[in-house]
Amino acid sequence: MTDFAATRRAFHLPSGITYLDGNSLGPMPVAAADRVARMMADEWSDMLIAGWNKAGWYVQPRRVGDRIARLIGAGPGEVVMGDTLSIKVFQALSAALALRPGRRAILSDSGNFPSDLYVAEGLARAVGAELRVVAPEDVEAAITPDLAVLMLTEVDYRTGRRHDMAALTARAHDAGALTLWDLAHSAGAVDVDLTGADADFAVGCTYKYLNGGPGAPAFIWTHPRHADAAQPILQGWMGHDAPFAFEGGYRPAAGIERMRVGTPPVIALTALDAALDVWDGVAMPDLRARSVELTQAFIAGVEAECPEVTLNSPRDPALRGSQVSFRHPQGHAVMQALIAAGVVGDFRAPDVLRFGFAPLYNGNDDVNRAVGTLARILRDGSWDAEKFHHKAAVT
Amino acid sequence: MTDFAATRRAFHLPSGITYLDGNSLGPMPVAAADRVARMMADEWSDMLIAGWNKAGWYVQPRRVGDRIARLIGAGPGEVVMGDTLSIKVFQALSAALALRPGRRAILSDSGNFPSDLYVAEGLARAVGAELRVVAPEDVEAAITPDLAVLMLTEVDYRTGRRHDMAALTARAHDAGALTLWDLAHSAGAVDVDLTGADADFAVGCTYKYLNGGPGAPAFIWTHPRHADAAQPILQGWMGHDAPFAFEGGYRPAAGIERMRVGTPPVIALTALDAALDVWDGVAMPDLRARSVELTQAFIAGVEAECPEVTLNSPRDPALRGSQVSFRHPQGHAVMQALIAAGVVGDFRAPDVLRFGFAPLYNGNDDVNRAVGTLARILRDGSWDAEKFHHKAAVT
Numbered sequence: 001m002t003d004f005a006a007t008r009r010a011f012h013l014p015s016g017i018t019y020l021d022g023n024s025l026g027p028m029p030v031a032a033a034d035r036v037a038r039m040m041a042d043e044w045s046d047m048l049i050a051g052w053n054k055a056g057w058y059v060q061p062r063r064v065g066d067r068i069a070r071l072i073g074a075g076p077g078e079v080v081m082g083d084t085l086s087i088k089v090f091q092a093l094s095a096a097l098a099l100r101p102g103r104r105a106i107l108s109d110s111g112n113f114p115s116d117l118y119v120a121e122g123l124a125r126a127v128g129a130e131l132r133v134v135a136p137e138d139v140e141a142a143i144t145p146d147l148a149v150l151m152l153t154e155v156d157y158r159t160g161r162r163h164d165m166a167a168l169t170a171r172a173h174d175a176g177a178l179t180l181w182d183l184a185h186s187a188g189a190v191d192v193d194l195t196g197a198d199a200d201f202a203v204g205c206t207y208k209y210l211n212g213g214p215g216a217p218a219f220i221w222t223h224p225r226h227a228d229a230a231q232p233i234l235q236g237w238m239g240h241d242a243p244f245a246f247e248g249g250y251r252p253a254a255g256i257e258r259m260r261v262g263t264p265p266v267i268a269l270t271a272l273d274a275a276l277d278v279w280d281g282v283a284m285p286d287l288r289a290r291s292v293e294l295t296q297a298f299i300a301g302v303e304a305e306c307p308e309v310t311l312n313s314p315r316d317p318a319l320r321g322s323q324v325s326f327r328h329p330q331g332h333a334v335m336q337a338l339i340a341a342g343v344v345g346d347f348r349a350p351d352v353l354r355f356g357f358a359p360l361y362n363g364n365d366d367v368n369r370a371v372g373t374l375a376r377i378l379r380d381g382s383w384d385a386e387k388f389h390h391k392a393a394v395t
Numbered sequence: 396m397t398d399f400a401a402t403r404r405a406f407h408l409p410s411g412i413t414y415l416d417g418n419s420l421g422p423m424p425v426a427a428a429d430r431v432a433r434m435m436a437d438e439w440s441d442m443l444i445a446g447w448n449k450a451g452w453y454v455q456p457r458r459v460g461d462r463i464a465r466l467i468g469a470g471p472g473e474v475v476m477g478d479t480l481s482i483k484v485f486q487a488l489s490a491a492l493a494l495r496p497g498r499r500a501i502l503s504d505s506g507n508f509p510s511d512l513y514v515a516e517g518l519a520r521a522v523g524a525e526l527r528v529v530a531p532e533d534v535e536a537a538i539t540p541d542l543a544v545l546m547l548t549e550v551d552y553r554t555g556r557r558h559d560m561a562a563l564t565a566r567a568h569d570a571g572a573l574t575l576w577d578l579a580h581s582a583g584a585v586d587v588d589l590t591g592a593d594a595d596f597a598v599g600c601t602y603k604y605l606n607g608g609p610g611a612p613a614f615i616w617t618h619p620r621h622a623d624a625a626q627p628i629l630q631g632w633m634g635h636d637a638p639f640a641f642e643g644g645y646r647p648a649a650g651i652e653r654m655r656v657g658t659p660p661v662i663a664l665t666a667l668d669a670a671l672d673v674w675d676g677v678a679m680p681d682l683r684a685r686s687v688e689l690t691q692a693f694i695a696g697v698e699a700e701c702p703e704v705t706l707n708s709p710r711d712p713a714l715r716g717s718q719v720s721f722r723h724p725q726g727h728a729v730m731q732a733l734i735a736a737g738v739v740g741d742f743r744a745p746d747v748l749r750f751g752f753a754p755l756y757n758g759n760d761d762v763n764r765a766v767g768t769l770a771r772i773l774r775d776g777s778w779d780a781e782k783f784h785h786k787a788a789v790t
Contacts (some may be wrong), residue, residue, distance in 0.1 A: 012440040021444045028440040036662070037432055044608055045407040045423040048739065049416045057609055084657025086631035087482060094521070110643065115632035115657065118645035122630035126489070126522050133643070207658065213439055214452055214661035235517035236481035237510035246744065248505065248528070250513035262479025262510065263602065266609035267431070268663050344443065349640065 002286035007360040010278045011211070018366045018373075020345045023157075023185060023323045023356025026211030026275070035274035036267060044266075057266045061238075062257070064269055065219055067276045068210070071284065072183060072202065073193030074221050080256045081206075081272075082264055085184060085218040087234070088203040089119045089151075091259055092220055095230035096149040096178045096201050097129055103148035103177070104129040111136040111156040116182055120151060123233075136161060140171055147177035154192070155185035155321030158348050160295075160313040162190065162321045166197040173198070178226075184208060187219075188279070189322035189358070191288040200226060209322070209358055210279075212272035220259045227255040236261030278360060290359035291322040294367055298324055298355065301371035308378045312352055323356040330383065334374075337383035343373045397681035402755040405673045406606070413761045413768075415740045418552075418580055418718045418751025421606030421670070430669035431662060439661075452661045456633075457652070459664055460614055462671045463605070466679065467578060467597065468588030469616050475651045476601075476667075477659055480579060480613040482629070483598040484514045484546075486654055487615055490625035491544040491573045491596050492524055498543035498572070499524045506531040506551040511577055515546060518628075531556060535566055542572035549587070550580035550716030553743050555690075555708040557585065557716045561592040568593070573621075579603060582614075583674070584717035584753070586683040595621060604717070604753055605674075607667035615654045622650040631656030673755060685754035686717040689762055693719055693750065696766035703773045707747055718751040725778065729769075732778035738768045 012028045013019060019027060043055040052058045065079035072079075083091075093106065106120055110133055117133060124131045134142045136156065143150060150172040155162050169179045178200040186192050188209030194202050202221040206212035222230055231252065237243045238260035241251040252258035296317060302309060309326040328334050328351060335347040345355040355370065377383050407423045408414060414422060438450040447453045460474035467474075478486075488501065501515055505528055512528060519526045529537045531551065538545060545567040550557050564574045573595040581587050583604030589597050597616040601607035617625055626647065632638045633655035636646040647653035691712060697704060704721040723729050723746060730742040740750040750765065772778050 012436075014441055014443070017443075019443060025439075025444045025446075027443060028435060033432060033435045033440075036435065037428060040423060040428045040431065040608070040666075041407075044420075045428075046409055048409070048412075048414060048422060049420045049741065051420075051609060083478060083482065084631070086633075086657035087478065087629065090629060113632075114635070114641045114643065117643060118630040118632060118635065121645055122628045126628045205658070213435070214446060215658045215663075217660075218657070233517045233521045234482065234485060235513040236479070237508075237513060238481075240509075240513065246509045248509065248512060250516055262481035262613070263600070263610045265612075265660055265663050267666055268610075268660050271435075271662055346444065 002282050004290060004359055004363065007278055007282065008363065011361045013361060016342050018343045018369045020343065020355040020357065020362065020366065020370060022358035023189070023208050023354070024346055025207055025214055026209060026358065027361060028213070029211055029275045029278055031277055032213065032271045032274040036271050039267065039270040057264065060266065060269050061260055061264045064273050064276065067279070068187065068206070068219050071192070071279060072187055072221065073195050075195065075224070078224060078227070078256055079219050079221045080259050081217045081219050081269060082260055083218055085182070085203060085205040086115045086119050088218045088220045089116050089182065090123055091232045091234050092180050092201040092203050093120055093123055093149060093151060094233040096180055097127065098231050099178060099226060099229060100148040103146060105147050106131045106149045106151055107139065107142055107147055108133050108151045109136045109139050110134070111159065111161060112153045113157050113182065113184060116151065116153060136163070139163070139168065143171050143175050143177065145175050147172065147175050149178050149180055151180040153182035153184060155190065157185055158352050158354065159325055160321045160323040162319055165199060169197050169199050185321050185323065189291065191284045194221060199223065206272050210272070211275040213268065215268070216272050217265055217268055222256055222259065230258065232259060234261050238262060238264065282360070287359050291357055292317040294357040294359065294362060295320065295322060295324050297364065297367045298357065298371065301367065302326060302374060305371055305375035306378050309353065322358065323354060325352045325354045327351045328353060334377065334383040337377045338373060341373050341377065343370045397677050399685060399754055399758065402673055402677065403758065406756045408756060411737050413738045413764045415738065415750040415752065415757065415761065415765060417753035418584070418603050418749070419741055420602055420609060421604060421753065422756065423608070424606055424670045424673055426672055427608065427666045427669040431666050434662065434665040452659065455661065455664050456655055456659045459668050459671065462674070463582065463601070463614050466587070466674060467582055467616065468590050470590065470619070473619060473622070473651055474614050474616045475654050476612045476614050476664060477655055478613055480577070480598060480600040481510045481514050482656070483613040483615045484511050484577065485518055486627045486629050487575050487596040487598050488515055488518055488544060488546060489628040491575055492522065493626050494573060494621060494624060495543040498541060500542050501526045501544045501546055502534065502537055502542055503528050503546045504531045504534050505529070506554065506556065507548045508552050508577065508579060511546065511548060531558070534563060538566050538570050538572065540570050542567065542570050544573050544575055546575040548577035548579060550585065552580055553747055553749065554720055555716045555718040557714055560594060564592050564594050580716050580718065584686065586679045589616060594618065601667050605667070606670040608663065610663070611667050612660055612663055617651055617654065625653065627654060629656050633657060633659065677755070682754050686752055687712040689752040689754065689757060690715065690717060690719050692759065692762045693752065693766065696762060697721060697769060700766055700770035701773050704748065717753065718749060720747050720749045722746045723748060729772065729778040732772045733769060736768050736772065738765045
């Protein structure tokens with residue numbers, strides 16, 4: 001049984017704050033500061049260039065990737081770290097397209113994170129592909145026999161709605177298409193099973209539920225059946241079969257290594273590596289169970305005490321990730337008041353109050369405080385500065 | 396007058412080491428460890444998500460870019476940080492190609508860093524362009540009227556040979572082509588003047604002479620005349636005109652901001668920012684003069700004392716960056732012996748001994764020790780383990 005009291009102690013959490021924005025930026029793991037300080041002093045400073053071999057910097061993208069693999073239902077040697085999520089979307093999408101010659105259609109949905117759509121749009125324009133964007137509920141019907149790649153973010157960044165990865169992948173495969181899953185709001189938040197879902201490509205970031213720090217490196221996974229065939233457009237020396245032979249022409253490395261591009265970000269990977277220590281004792285089914293418990297309790301509490309807001313997430317936890325959102329016509333002002341009162345969620349236009357629940361450090365106290373604070377703010381009108389000050393002046 | 400004794404004190408340099416490999420990885424600036432520690436504790440840990448605005452993380456790529464701009468003859472607001480050099484080559488090359496519709500030829504040379512050629516090859520295959528690679532000395536003659544982009548690394552990573560940026564840019568412009576300069580071995584090493592040379596695009600890394608740490612972020616520069624017209628293929632949300640409006644379609648930001656892609660690597664940029672403090676008191680003409688002095692002294696010393704090696708760099712400092720290389724048939728073994736003796740250069744196949752001189756922390760003592768140690772090793776044969784042990788046994 002995972003000890004969530006112990007995982008909570010592994011984070012620096014500012015006192016007086018209930019932090020429900022780990023779906024945007026995870027808090028700092030206690031071990032990260034010391035690990036980075038040691039890497040800088042013992043490796044960069046003392047080993048200098050020899051650190052690439054002696055300190056294992058060169059193999060760090062694969063070693064750290066292996067630690068993430070376990071959390072997303074992938075095998076060792078199947079995940080590699082580097083760049084940003086947007087770059088990795090480009091890398092995976094270009095490789096997937098190239099594996100379906102003769103097909104040019106990419107299907108995504110309007111619930112996808114905009115950057116993924118921008119990246120797909122740029123790639124499509126460059127290589128003469130076509131990006132089709134439908135509503136999340138229309139994805140299945142839009143999987144047509146001319147489809148090359150189905151590209152979806154599993155968990156919607158606004159609503160928390162979770163796609164059925166296995167079912168949609170099966171439908172895409174039936175149509176002869178490949179799938180690319182963005183796990184930005186899934187990795188470390190839900191029980192992802194890439195292998196079980198028989199997905200083709202996956203990418204994700206590590207600064208949300210994996211707590212790697214602001215701008216932490218992204219990851220990319222290729223199903224082993226494609227790993228030696230995938231030919232990404234971004235051909236960098238670290239993805240070459242022999243990077244230090246400095247050959248004139250590109251020969252992709254075997255397996256997932258070819259998805260590397262440039263020199264790996266060692267300092268950032270070191271912070272992330274420390275953050276992944278916290279996961280060592282975590283069983284993903286426990287994490288998922290705890291996430292469902294927290295989000296269900298939050299929904300029940302808010303619906304009981306805050307009639308002013310409307311649920312913007314699926315009610316059925318099976319259709320939801322680890323975040324919950326509510327709508328309020330003055331959502332921005334309400335969220336500002338909540339944050340001022342020490343409950344940190346975030347706001348997404350036009351009217352969405354978004355709350356992420358990270359079982360590693362969020363517990364029942366956070367749920368209760370968030371519900372109680374939101375209810376109080378909505379009741380006393382303190383989110384409405386003008387009205388509130390007027391009221392305060394006359395009473 | 397730049398105080399190079401003071402800049403040297405700004406670095407952690409392991410005692411007993413003469414470090415001449417800063418052209419591969421610069422040493423750690425003393426201030427970097429504390430700066431990163433403070434960023435982690437005061438910003439990530441305490442501000443959490445609010446750090447994006449409160450701590451200025453969001454504008455960091457431009458703020459740090461401005462500091463680099465001064466070192467490469469660019470103006471404020473013209474440089475932005477992010478990703479790796481290979482990604483930035485792709486970004487700039489794709490934008491340059493798009494500015495020359497109807498032309499498909501990219502010209503580079505065999506002295507370019509292989510990763511740049513791999514990236515160009517991948518892009519060319521994807522968009523139907525053609526990559527032409529000639530010998531460095533044939534570049535000028537290969538600038539033909541059908542050329543779209545001339546893509547060169549200013550300073551050759553093996554020989555230190557420096558291209559004439561202004562002259563080749565003028566020739567390319569006469570032919571109607573644009574230029575893309577890779578400053579990996581130039582930024583912080585020589586007196587780069589992008590504006591004076593009238594270049595079109597430039598990219599570079601920051602872990603060499605700029606001492607940003609292993610895998611530090613890259614930079615990209617666009618001449619202001621192209622900044623609002625350039626349309627890169629890599630369209631990420633941070634390059635969007637309104638990233639936080641989460642619009643469905645991509646609208647590039649004004650100016651250099653459109654060259655941003657994903658979430659910026661805040662921890663790594665913080666280390667780099669600390670490293671750039673060292674440059675505040677450095678006048679680039681002083682740096683260049685000191686670099687020429689050191690490299691000339693090294694060449695003179697080695698040629699006087701080491702007849703076993705052959706100069707592999709241009710003798711004329713005007714044709715050379717801040718590194719010098721020599722050839723020796725057993726170069727690998729010789730470099731191993733040098734490193735074991737505390738003089739750290741590096742080896743590039745098949746027979747190149749490479750030495751980088753960074754005026755910020757290398758001085759005359761380093762030159763003298765490197766020359767003396769190389770001469771001793773070559774004279775006593777200690778680089779040849781087998782022969783040396785035999786000799787030691789019989790004398």
